[in-house]
Amino acid sequence: MKKHNFAAGPSIISEFAKRETAAGILNLNKTGLSILEVSHRSPEFMEIMEDACNLMRDLLNVPLNYHILFLQGGASTQFAMVPMNLLHTKAAYLETGSWAKKAAKEAKLFGDVETVASSADKNYSYIPKDFTIPEDADYFHITTNNTIFGTEIKTDFDSPIPLVADASSDILSRPMDVSKYGLIYGGAQKNLGPAGVTFVIIREDILGKVERAIPTMLDYNTHIPKNSLYNTPPCVAIYASLQNMIWMKQCGGVEAIYKMNMEKADMLYSELDRSKLFHPTVTVEEDRSIMNVTFVMAPEYQDKEVDFRDFASARGMVGIKGHRSVGGFRASIYNAMPKDSVQALIDTMREFESKL
Ligand SMILES: *Cc1c(COP(=O)(O)O)cnc(C)c1O
Numbered sequence: 307m308k309k310h311n312f313a314a315g316p317s318i319i320s321e322f323a324k325r326e327t328a329a330g331i332l333n334l335n336k337t338g339l340s341i342l343e344v345s346h347r348s349p350e351f352m353e354i355m356e357d358a359c360n361l362m363r364d365l366l367n368v369p370l371n372y373h374i375l376f377l378q379g380g381a382s383t384q385f386a387m388v389p390m391n392l393l394h395t396k397a398a399y400l401e402t403g404s405w406a407k408k409a410a411k412e413a414k415l416f417g418d419v420e421t422v423a424s425s426a427d428k429n430y431s432y433i434p435k436d437f438t439i440p441e442d443a444d445y446f447h448i449t450t451n452n453t454i455f456g457t458e459i460k461t462d463f464d465s466p467i468p469l470v471a472d473a474s475s476d477i478l479s480r481p482m483d484v485s486k487y488g489l490i491y492g493g494a495q496k497n498l499g500p501a502g503v504t505f506v507i508i509r510e511d512i513l514g515k516v517e518r519a520i521p522t523m524l525d526y527n528t529h530i531p532k533n534s535l536y537n538t539p540p541c542v543a544i545y546a547s548l549q550n551m552i553w554m555k556q557c558g559g560v561e562a563i564y565k566m567n568m569e570k571a572d573m574l575y576s577e578l579d580r581s582k583l584f585h586p587t588v589t590v591e592e593d594r595s596i597m598n599v600t601f602v603m604a605p606e607y608q609d610k611e612v613d614f615r616d617f618a619s620a621r622g623m624v625g626i627k628g629h630r631s632v633g634g635f636r637a638s639i640y641n642a643m644p645k646d647s648v649q650a651l652i653d654t655m656r657e658f659e660s661k662l
Pocket of ligand 1: 383452473475493494
C-alpha cells in the first residue's frame with residue numbers, strides 16, 4: 307500500500323533525494339567510495355559542502371554579506387548559541403508556541419529576556435499582531451512557523467534590531483527576504499533534508515558585540531572562517547540535504563514550490579472549513595501555516611478520534627496524530643508532499659464523514 311507520510315519531523319523527503327543519497331552511499335560520483343566513508347577533508351566532500359552552501363544561497367537569494375553554515379546540535383542548540391553569541395544585555399522574544407518558549411528559556415541564562423507578546427491565552431492558535439519591538443534589545447527572536455500549533459508568520463517584517471528567526475519547519479517553503487534578518491536557523495529534518503544537520507544563515511556584522519567567553523564549538527566565529535569544516539560535519543545529512551535542494555531547484559526553485567505549497571494548503575483548509583466533522587484549530591486565515599495543518603473533531607464527534615486514526619491508517623496515512631498539546635490531528639505537508647497525497651487525505655476524511 308502506498309504510504310502518505312504526514313509526519314511533523316523527521317518527515318517526508320523527495321524521492322529524488324532518497325534515490326541520489328542511496329546511490330551516493332553505494333558509489334559516490336563514481337569514486338568507488340561511499341559518502342559514508344569519505345574524509346570530510348577530501349576534494350569530493352569539500353565540493354559537496356560548497357555546492358550545498360551555493361545552492362542554499364541561490365534558492366533563497368542570500369545576500370553576500372551573509373554566511374551559510376551547516377552545524378550539528380539541532381535547532382535546540384541554536385536556542386542557546388544565539389544568545390551566547392548575540393545577547394549583551396537584553397533580548398526580545400515573541401512567544402508563539404512551545405519552541406519559542408524553549409528558545410526564550412535558554413536566552414534567560416545569558417541576560418534579560420523581554421517577551422514582547424504571547425498567544426498563550428488561546429493555546430497559541432494565532433500570531434500576536436500588536437507589539438512593539440524594543441529598540442534597546444540586542445535582537446528580536448521569532449519562530450516563523452510553529453510546527454506544533456500550525457501557525458506561521460508568512461511575511462518578512464522590518465525590525466529596528468537584528469531579527470533572529472527559527473525557521474526549522476518553513477525554510478525554503480516560500481520566498482524569503484533574507485536581508486530583513488540578522489540570523490535564520492533551523493534543524494534540517496522538516497523541510498530541508500534528513501535529521502543530523504542544522505543550518506544557520508548569519509549576517510556578518512551582528513557578531514562581536516558580546517564580551518563573554520564562548521566555548522569554541524558554540525562560537526559562530528569558529529565555523530564561519532572554516533566554512534563549517536572546523537571539525538567533522540554531518541557528511542551524510544549534508545549530502546542528502548544537497549540532493550533535496552537539487553530537487554527543489556529542478557522543481558523551479560522556491561517560487562514554484564511556494565505556489566504548490568499554497569495550492570496544497572488551500573485544498574486542505576477548504577476541506578476543513580467545509581467539513582462538519584473536522585475543524586481547523588487556527589481560525590485566523592492569515593495565520594494558518596502552509597506547512598503544518600492542525601485540526602480537531604467537532605465537539606459532538608470527539609469520540610470518533612481513534613476510529614478516524616485507524617481508518618486513515620488503513621488507507622496509508624502516516625503521522626497524522628496531533629501533538630499532545632493541541633490534540634486532534636496534524637497533517638504536515640512539507641515541500642516534498644505531493645498534491646495527490648493531500649487529495650488522498652481529503653478523500654479519506656470525506657469517506658469517513660459519509661459513513662457516520
Ligand atoms: C522541530 C523544531 C525544533 C527542534 O529542532 P531540533 O533540531 O530537534 O532541536 C525547533 N523549532 C522548531 C520550529 C521546530 O519545528
